[in-house]
Amino acid sequence: MATKGAFRVECPHCGDSFDADFWTVVRGDRDLEVKELILSGEFDILMCPKCSEMFQHEEPFLYIDPTRDLLAFVMPEAYQEKKDEWIARMKKDYEPMRAALASGQGVSGEPLFLFGLAPLTAMLETDRDREEETEVMEFMAREDGLQLLPVQPAAARRLDIPFSLPLPAGLKGRAAALKAAQALRDRNDALPRVKNLIDALAALKGDDLPFLKV
Numbered sequence: 001m002a003t004k005g006a007f008r009v010e011c012p013h014c015g016d017s018f019d020a021d022f023w024t025v026v027r028g029d030r031d032l033e034v035k036e037l038i039l040s041g042e043f044d045i046l047m048c049p050k051c052s053e054m055f056q057h058e059e060p061f062l063y064i065d066p067t068r069d070l071l072a073f074v075m076p077e078a079y080q081e082k083k084d085e086w087i088a089r090m091k092k093d094y095e096p097m098r099a100a101l102a103s104g105q106g107v108s109g110e111p112l113f114l115f116g117l118a119p120l121t122a123m124l125e126t127d128r129d130r131e132e133e134t135e136v137m138e139f140m141a142r143e144d145g146l147q148l149l150p151v152q153p154a155a156a157r158r159l160d161i162p163f164s165l166p167l168p169a170g171l172k173g174r175a176a177a178l179k180a181a182q183a184l185r186d187r188n189d190a191l192p193r194v195k196n197l198i199d200a201l202a203a204l205k206g207d208d209l210p211f212l213k214v
């Protein structure tokens with residue numbers, strides 16, 4: 001599924017130039033091996049065919065994960081110097097494609113414009129921690145017979161809460177969700193994002209749950 005493009009690169013060690021393949025589109029929900037390369041720092045590492053030295057070469061690519069509502073334009077770190085220019089260019093170049101992706105793939109959030117792999121890696125690592133904590137919370141919630149409703153991924157990141165919300169079966173609304181989250185916290189107080197969820201729910205007014213996926 002990952003889409004590749006070939007670009008000519010020059011080896012910084014011996015000066016030889018050669019054509020190398022780069023991912024231009026990475027589907028975070030399907031290209032799991034490529035996602036692992038990003039997380040392990042091996043993404044875009046090339047080996048020179050002449051001198052066999054390894055080096056990193058960045059090319060812009062699009063990272064998409066509809067399941068996590070993520071659409072990111074990842075540009076080489078060096079582009080940061082002319083950040084505004086590049087963002088304007090990316091917006092223009094990718095606009096027709098972005099519109100199609102957004103409607104077809106269910107990515108509803110605003111696209112992100114990132115420079116270098118570091119901000120993407122940091123976000124994916126935090127999401128992975130959040131997924132693990134969500135799984136633990138969901139396991140406990142199911143044991144208690146609770147239902148689980150998906151949270152908007154962007155809201156989960158902003159509030160640093162789990163990707164799902166526990167609710168007693170048949171109930172909805174903030175008060176019921178708050179009670180369910182407090183009960184889970186009482187059983188296991190080593191889940192920081194469940195604590196954040198309690199704080200977020202306590203801070204809301206009314207009985208609506210605005211951060212749920214609709």
Ligand SMILES: [Zn+2]
Pocket residue numbers: 011012013014015016048049050051052053
């Ligand atoms: Zn070389």
